[in-house]
Amino acid sequence: MGKPTRISNSIRSLRFAADEMTQAELADRVHVTRQTIIAIEQGRYSPSLEMAFQIACVFAVPLDEVFHYEEEKS
Amino acid sequence: MSFEEKSTWVSMVVSVLVLSAYSMFVLGQLQSVPAAQIAYQRPMLIAVGAIIVMTIVGTILMSIGTAVSAEISAKISGGGSVAEIDRKDERDDDINRRGELVGYYVSSAGALGVLALAMLRYDQFWIANALYLTFMVGGLASATAKLIVYRRGF
Numbered sequence: 001m002g003k004p005t006r007i008s009n010s011i012r013s014l015r016f017a018a019d020e021m022t023q024a025e026l027a028d029r030v031h032v033t034r035q036t037i038i039a040i041e042q043g044r045y046s047p048s049l050e051m052a053f054q055i056a057c058v059f060a061v062p063l064d065e066v067f068h069y070e071e072e073k074s
Numbered sequence: 075m076s077f078e079e080k081s082t083w084v085s086m087v088v089s090v091l092v093l094s095a096y097s098m099f100v101l102g103q104l105q106s107v108p109a110a111q112i113a114y115q116r117p118m119l120i121a122v123g124a125i126i127v128m129t130i131v132g133t134i135l136m137s138i139g140t141a142v143s144a145e146i147s148a149k150i151s152g153g154g155s156v157a158e159i160d161r162k163d164e165r166d167d168d169i170n171r172r173g174e175l176v177g178y179y180v181s182s183a184g185a186l187g188v189l190a191l192a193m194l195r196y197d198q199f200w201i202a203n204a205l206y207l208t209f210m211v212g213g214l215a216s217a218t219a220k221l222i223v224y225r226r227g228f
Contacts, residue, residue, distance in 0.1 A: 032163035035076045035224075044227025045165055 008068045011041050014059045029058045077159055078166040079224045080140065082173075084132040086217035088125055093210045096121040100203070109199040118206055169223045177216025184208025 015021040023041070027034040030051060039045035040055075047055070056063045100114050140159050188204045 027161075031161070032165070033076045033161050035079070036163050036165045039165065039227055042227070048164055051164060 006043075006070050007046050008043065008070065009040060009066055010068070011037070011055065011066060014061070014066065018059055026055070026058060030054045076161075076166060076224075077137075077140065078162055078170070079221065080136050081133055082217050082220045082224070084136050085129055086214060086221070088128045088132055089210060089213055089217070092121050092125050092128065093207075093214075096206075110197045112199055114199055114203060118202065121206075168228075169220050172223055172228065173216045173220030176219035177212045180215040181208055181212030184211060 011026070015023070015026060023037045024034050027037045030037075031054075032051065036045065036047075040047055052063060052067055056066045059066065096117060100112060100117050103112050137160065144159050184204070185208055188201060188208060191201050191204055
């Protein structure tokens, strides 16, 4: 049985670093709804690999600068 | 709230209204008339038609309302547009898939009950209404599951 894992992200800080990009602007760039960006930022939704790459492309950073995979330690 | 989430709300509200009206009209007669003599066929067909028409009308009205409010907020804040109000993405598809699966399980369980009624030779009134109820409850379970996932995430 695998250990529970968590995917966190830095989208909020990357948006602010990118000239205070709004959630709506990011949603437009990735062609998703603003609610999906909100859900991802809040950790309520894990995007597909393709969407994750699209988000990383918007900020022009590698994928692991946007999403972080941490294995929980027991 | 995304367009798909609003559509799910419309579908659920319409289903609850129609099921309530049908139940009051047909099942209310059970107290005075034997089940085999209740003319349920026409009200059931009307209920099925009403769900389709009311869902279409409700979705159109919801779309108009969303577009108007998006236009007003775009004028006030100077951002956004009405172009993306009906946008659908992979999260909507995922949520829809999960909700439909829940609906499938509920409908399947109900179908077993209908099968049991048929095997026990219950009157067709009970079989038809149990089947109708199964479809309705399956749809409601599906919509409820979708709305929970939209709010809580997964």
